[in-house]
Amino acid sequence: MKRVLNLFVLLMAMTSSIFAATNDIGLYVKDIIIGWSGGGGTKDVEHNAFSYNQYAENYWDIHDLSTNVYDRVEFAFAQAVNYDNINVVATYSDGSTTETKINNGATSHTVNFASGKTLVKIAITIGWDGPSGSTTIYFDSIVIRAKDSTGVVGTMPVGSPKLGKGMANPLLDFHYIADPTAIEYNGRLYVYGTNDHQQYEAGTPTNTYEAIQSLVVISTDDMVNWTYHGLIDVKSVAPWIMASWAPTIISSPQADGSTLFSLYFSNSGTGSGVIQATSPLGPWTSPLTQNLTDGFDPGAVVDADGDAWLAYGNGTGKIVKLGADLHSIAAGPVLPPTPFHFEANELNFINGTYVYTYNNDWSNHEPWNYGGEKPTGCSMVYFTSKTPLDANSWTYGANYFKNTGENGMNYGNNHTHLHKYQGKWYLFYQANNLEASIGTNGGFRSIYVDEIEVDEENVVIKECKPTFEGVSAIKNLDPYAAQYASTAAATLGIVHEQADGQGHMVAKVGTPSTIAPVPAEGIIEVRNVDFNGTSNELKCLLKGNGSVTLRLDDKDGADLATVRCTADSWQEQTATCSTAPSGMHTVYLILKGDVQFDTWQFVSSSTDGIGIIKDRKSTNRQSYDLLGRRISPADYNGIYIVDGKKYLTK
Numbered sequence: 231m232k233r234v235l236n237l238f239v240l241l242m243a244m245t246s247s248i249f250a251a252t253n254d255i256g257l258y259v260k261d262i263i264i265g266w267s268g269g270g271g272t273k274d275v276e277h278n279a280f281s282y283n284q285y286a287e288n289y290w291d292i293h294d295l296s297t298n299v300y301d302r303v304e305f306a307f308a309q310a311v312n313y314d315n316i317n318v319v320a321t322y323s324d325g326s327t328t329e330t331k332i333n334n335g336a337t338s339h340t341v342n343f344a345s346g347k348t349l350v351k352i353a354i355t356i357g358w359d360g361p362s363g364s365t366t367i368y369f370d371s372i373v374i375r376a377k378d379s380t381g382v383v384g385t386m387p388v389g390s391p392k393l394g395k396g397m398a399n400p401l402l403d404f405h406y407i408a409d410p411t412a413i414e415y416n417g418r419l420y421v422y423g424t425n426d427h428q429q430y431e432a433g434t435p436t437n438t439y440e441a442i443q444s445l446v447v448i449s450t451d452d453m454v455n456w457t458y459h460g461l462i463d464v465k466s467v468a469p470w471i472m473a474s475w476a477p478t479i480i481s482s483p484q485a486d487g488s489t490l491f492s493l494y495f496s497n498s499g500t501g502s503g504v505i506q507a508t509s510p511l512g513p514w515t516s517p518l519t520q521n522l523t524d525g526f527d528p529g530a531v532v533d534a535d536g537d538a539w540l541a542y543g544n545g546t547g548k549i550v551k552l553g554a555d556l557h558s559i560a561a562g563p564v565l566p567p568t569p570f571h572f573e574a575n576e577l578n579f580i581n582g583t584y585v586y587t588y589n590n591d592w593s594n595h596e597p598w599n600y601g602g603e604k605p606t607g608c609s610m611v612y613f614t615s616k617t618p619l620d621a622n623s624w625t626y627g628a629n630y631f632k633n634t635g636e637n638g639m640n641y642g643n644n645h646t647h648l649h650k651y652q653g654k655w656y657l658f659y660q661a662n663n664l665e666a667s668i669g670t671n672g673g674f675r676s677i678y679v680d681e682i683e684v685d686e687e688n689v690v691i692k693e694c695k696p697t698f699e700g701v702s703a704i705k706n707l708d709p710y711a712a713q714y715a716s717t718a719a720a721t722l723g724i725v726h727e728q729a730d731g732q733g734h735m736v737a738k739v740g741t742p743s744t745i746a747p748v749p750a751e752g753i754i755e756v757r758n759v760d761f762n763g764t765s766n767e768l769k770c771l772l773k774g775n776g777s778v779t780l781r782l783d784d785k786d787g788a789d790l791a792t793v794r795c796t797a798d799s800w801q802e803q804t805a806t807c808s809t810a811p812s813g814m815h816t817v818y819l820i821l822k823g824d825v826q827f828d829t830w831q832f833v834s835s836s837t838d839g840i841g842i843i844k845d846r847k848s849t850n851r852q853s854y855d856l857l858g859r860r861i862s863p864a865d866y867n868g869i870y871i872v873d874g875k876k877y878l879t880k
Contacts, residue, residue: 252299252376253384253747257290257352259369260435261386261671263640264288271364275435278308281366282316282356289353291666292374293389294323297343301377303352305332305339306370313365317355323348388746389667391698392720393755394785398700400664400676401456404721404742406430407446408675409476409527409574410647410658413491413510419651420449420510421658422493424475425461426674431744436672445477445495447511447733453656453679454703454757457717458726459511459733464495467505468516472498476645478576479510480530480538482556492556494540496526502542504557511733517557523550527645529576531584539584539618541575543568547588549577549618566613566624570595574610574645583689586624587612589644605629606636610646614689630682630691634661637695642673648682648691652704657682657694669743706760706814715819715827719757723749724821729828737827739776752821753785763812765832768793769804776823778830782811785818795825804833 260275271288272281282288303320314334318341321327326347332339332354343349352374356365373383390403401407406426413420425444432441443465448456464474475496482490488508497503501521505514525543530552532538538552540559550562566586574589590605598604605611610631613624635641639661647658656679664676681701683692707713715737716726725740739752770778772795779792791805811832821827 252378253380253382254376255295255300255374255386256383257303257372257374257386261290261666261669262288263291263666263671274366277368278370279366279368280354281364282354283364287353287355289351290372291389292349292351293387293667295349295374297322297345297347297349299376300343300349300374301345302340302342303372303374305372307337307339308368308370311336311365311367313356315356316365316367319351319353319355320349321351321353323350384747385743385745386669387749388669388722388741388743390720390722391664391667393722393753394720397698398454398702398719399678399680399696399698400661401448401679402446402458402676403664403667404724405446405458406664406668406674407448407677408660409645410660410677410679411478411529411576412647412649412651412658413479413481414651415481415489415491415510418449418451419453419649420447420459420479421456421677422447422462422477422479423660423677424477424675426676427742430668430670430672430674433744434672435670437674439475440473440498442473442475443471445474445493449510452703452705452707452758453651453701455707455717455719457714458735459716460726460728460735462493462505462512462514464503464505464514467514468503468518470516470519471503472500474503476527476574478528478530478540480532480556481510482532482536482538484508490556492530492538494522494528494530496528497521499526499544500524502526502528502540506557509732513732517555522557522559523548523563527573527575529574529587531577531579533579533584534582539577541577541586541588543571543575544573545571547571547575547586549586551619561619564619564621566615566618566621567600567626568613569598569600570605572608573643576647578648580684580689581686582616584615584618585612585627585648585689585691586615586618587630587646587648589646600626602626602628606632608633608641608644609636610644612691627689627691629693631657631659631694631696634659634696639663639696639698642675648684650684654704655682655684656680656701659696661696663698669746703758706758707756709759709761709811709817709832710765712829712831713756714829715754717756718754719816720755721753723752724754727826737821738774738825739821739823750822754819754821754827755785756817756819759815759817761811761813761815761832763810765834766807766810767804767833768807768830769802769833770795770830771800771802771828772825773797773800773828774823774825776821776825778825778827779820779822780805780807781818781820782815783818785820787818800828 264270316332319329407423409424429441445462447459477495479493494504502523507514523542528542530540547568548563551560553560570590572589572591576587578585592607612627615623617623658679660675682694716735726735729736768791770793777794780790781787791807793803793805
């Protein structure tokens with residue numbers, strides 16, 4: 231009887247966990263994404279009202295909500311609706327929709343979702359056959375209801391535009407970063423950008439930039455999986471600055487065999503500063519106690535002779551030749567033709583030719599007297615020269631990147647970085663489409679990348695169009711080498727903390743949003759992982775109390791192995807899969823609990839229970855020889871025992 235009661239209690243516990251009550255989700259006017267470049271409507275956040283224009287696309291971005299959990303959306307209007315052709319459209323991940331009409335005079339409205347779907351968007355639109363003009367709707371509340379609701383209205387959980395979708399843009403889905411620049415070092419590409427997330431975390435509803443005093447660093451060797459290296463705290467390196475935006479970086483070999491990295495940045499609108507290091511990850515120092523230039527948004531390049539150049543300016547572009555120390559000016563400035571100049575200066579050196587790119591202003595660019603097609607508003611253009619200090623030598627090339635709003639993304643300011651890596655040309659740029667996934671709409675930006683066609687022989691840059699799909703991997707990832715948990719193609723419910731060492735970050739469960747709830751688990755997606763079927767043992771370096779579970783190709787698929795940890799210090803823990811993975815896969819690593827996650831890899835284990843270790847200092851667990859005597863890592867020799875398992879030093 232006791233066994234039956236225990237089984238009943240277990241079943242009740244399982245049932246309650248499966249059908250546990252869920253908080254409802256509140257939607258707000260401030261979170262509406264406005265279609266048609268702002269012409270689609272006007273927000274009145276103070277009164278929770280929105281003025282809808284005819285035919286416009288205005289919607290809430292919904293993050294993959296299951297309609298088996300959330301079954302309807304309820305609208306309550308503060309004033310009766312005074313319009314007779316307003317429609318609510320719920321869109322699902324398979325492209326199907328549920329559409330209903332709000333009656334004239336309505337004070338409330340409910341849309342029941344189709345079951346078994348994944349909700350991605352809710353829109354309110356004015357139809358073609360209604361009265362012309364616009365109408366204002368005053369909302370009392372907009373709530374997505376759960377079937378088993380707690381009655382508590384929460385916020386939209388953080389989503390990812392990339393997780394499980396195969397898309398590569400934006401580069402990071404958990405952190406706002408803008409104004410890209412990049413440099414290659416030892417085969418890796420390091421990308422730096424403005425830390426918009428610092429302004430977001432300051433609590434301002436819009437991105438006003440004044441709180442940004444740090445830069446973000448990420449790197450890759452395959453263009454799809456990106457390692458997050460955390461922040462460069464520019465304010466602590468150079469206490470004299472006001473802000474740090476829009477970086478650019480160059481490197482130069484030194485007489486002692488080292489490499490000097492010089493990272494230039496906008497010090498608010500006062501000018502451009504510079505910090506330097508002998509590694510792309512630092513530590514950084516400030517060679518100056520004031521700005522290097524009087525204009526901001528710097529762009530640097532080193533030519534074939536090893537000479538360094540810097541462009542900068544706002545309203546008018548300027549170019550100088552840098553001194554050998556890379557923090558002084560040797561010649562200039564000169565003022566090349568920069569019609570309708572706005573910001574985002576950059577220099578490239580292609581086939582003996584200097585290429586100066588910048589962002590033009592929002593005007594209609596009349597008159598245009600520089601040849602070629604007149605550029606569109608807030609787009610990227612380039613000029614070329616063989617002699618950069620001769621202002622008259624610069625000639626117009628083309629409008630190579632139009633505003634993202636002209637190509638299906640949101641409108642915003644424009645900043646690009648042109649870079650050749652592993653034989654391909656790429657264009658890094660920014661857009662603010664990640665905002666809805668994190669839960670804001672204030673102009674907080676993210677970095678994207680697409681391939682771009684460059685005719686190097688004739689130094690012609692073809693127009694690049696932004697995409698959400700992004701680029702493809704240029705190499706596969708090796709699961710038998712230690713991989714950082716901070717390396718991912720996509721994430722959900724993951725934040726990072728600084729570990730020992732420059733640019734060394736560890737992952738943990740959390741949320742990048744200042745308003746969303748902390749999730750119960752975090753997901754790390756790693757793409758193009760090439761297994762050869764030689765090992766079925768997953769090893770993770772962990773600290774804390776929690777677990778890491780491995781799944782392949784489906785984030786909601788079967789658990790293949792779970793590595794557990796209950797330790798106050800870093801420990802290597804292993805788990806065995808039923809079979810050794812083989813072939814190309816997408817790896818999903820599911821974090822649960824209060825655990826910090828540093829590295830993972832597949833390791834060899836023999837059938838006689840003797841493992842192989844290549845680094846005697848790679849473990850800090852209690853170890854013993856075969857006679858049971860305690861030994862230190864320096865004494866590892868031959869076979870030893872760790873946590874009851876035999877290991878062989880190699």
